[in-house]
Amino acid sequence: MVTGPAPVVKMSSIVKYFLDTGANKHIDFELYPGEICALLGENGAGKTTLMNILFGYYSCDEGEIFIRGEKVLPSAPRDAIARGIGMIQQHFALVPSQSVLENIVIGTGKGLFLDLKSAREKLLHLEKRFGLHVDPDAKVWTLSVGEAQKVEILKALFRDVDILIMDEPTAVLAPAETAELFKTLRMLVQEGRSVVFISHKLNEVMAISDRVVVLRNGRVVAEKNTAQTHARELANLMVGRDVLERIEKKPIPPGQPVLDIRNINALNDKQLKALKHISFVVREHEVLGLAGVSGNGQRELVEILFGMRRPTEGEVRVLGALLEMGHPESAIRLEMGRIPEDRMGTGLMMDLTVEENLILEHHGSPRFCRWGLMNTGEIRRFSEALIRAYGIKTAGGDAVTKSLSGGNLQKVMVARELAGAPKVVVASQPTRGLDVGAMEYIHQRLLEERERGAAVLLLSEDLDEIFALSDRIAVIYEGELMGESPAREASREQIGLWMTGVRT
DSSP, rough: OOHHHHHHHOEEEEEEEEEEEEEEEEEEEOOTOOEEEEEEOTTTTHHHHHHHHHHHHHHSSSSEEEEEEEEEESSSSSHHHHHTEEOOOOSOOTTSSHHHHHHHHHOOSSSSOOOOHHHHHHHHHHHHHTTEEEEETSSSSSSSSHEEEEEEHHHHHTTTEEEEESSSTTTTOHHHHHHHHHHHHHHHTTTTTEEEEOOOOOHHHHHHEEEEEEEEETTEEEEEGGGGGOHHHHHHHHTSOOOOOSSSOOOOOSSSEEEEEEEEEEEOOOSEEEEEEEEEEEEETEEEEEEETSSSSSHHHHHTTTSSSSSEEEEEEEETTTTTTOOHHHHHHHEEEEEEOOIIIOOOTTBBBBBHHHHHGTSSTTTEETTTTOHHHHHHHHHHHHHTTTTTSSHHHHHHBSSSOOOHHHHHHHHHTTTTSEEEEEEEEETOOOHHHHHHHHHHHHHHHHHTOOOEEEEOOOEHHHHHHOEEEEEEETTTTEEEGGGGGHHOOOHHHHHHTTOO
């Protein structure tokens, strides 16, 4: 354990309940100057709740908090910010209608007016220094999820915090971007700053952290110096059982083409070209992994496949049947399972219950609705079965969906889309923000869909996921397909070059 300097953060016997659910149960946590402490645990283990208490989003029911030796009780984020604490949330705290620059300077002015010129110069300097490039004048609603994550990181850096909490900061970054972020974090700790790093990517935890604290079911179950542990031990500590190191993928020859995408061209929300002559097929018993840095056309492609965006040219067919562009119900009729990257914005209706979200696309089917009345018994049986099968941590099917943790929101969405045995599965970042146990389960489910005969299109910025699941790998860059390779013949170096726009 770290000894010597006094901790900059000391949280003693922290207790937090939500109704009858204990999120934090007498947790002790310390953060020291100049260290990166990784906070690990399954979805719902209490990591984000603990950090939300430190940042002033929540108040604790019991316990004490000390910042640099002074006892404090943060009652709002402004209190934490005033003490040099910044937090990058897993779900973004940005104003969609405002520009990137406006979002970053919110709350930093000391008078009636903001010096936007100086703020722009500082922002551009930060972007260049840390390799996090985003258009300062772009409206946040036009950004991809990955670009929005960069804005959150820049917003924290702009405030020059010395205690930085990062909740899944690399979930939407490409390997090169993650490497640049890690350089940034190392620079920060060399200056004596401290970082809490919440992540489910154990290879990243091993690479960047000095110390690891593991939570399970709201309690601290282990604390390790990173140099004295390994990823497999941490994975087992998180879930309380042995976790598979590799997912077994059965060799199955692909069948007939199922998803046929022909010459798709499309504009983005800025009316600029987002997709340029995209054509490919995905066959039965096949996973096509589409890799690429966020913001290179993936969102527009997924929206077209989901019936949410009309291309300027091209067509999509499922087993020969034409997808009606701009009509989500057409994708449902063609039996497409759709897992969008933005679970809160487009994947789920947050104010509905869990069971209502689980039947959302089929609530009018004879199974769930008869003579205009909802079959509540069947809905309850269906939802409870999915909750058990996917390990969704919730107070019950009648719990409001927005009460769930980020990982459990993802599980609800994946459970709904795979429950109907779709012919095509379009999975965009299907395990983003999930713990290792949940990732293992969803990877297995996607491979089961492949074995069943579905055509699976996997869009992911996680190369480990792409290589683990894919039969073929393609790369998209600035709206164009850069190349394609059978997964068994692909190299990370080659895929990485394609992701940066280098053709070979």
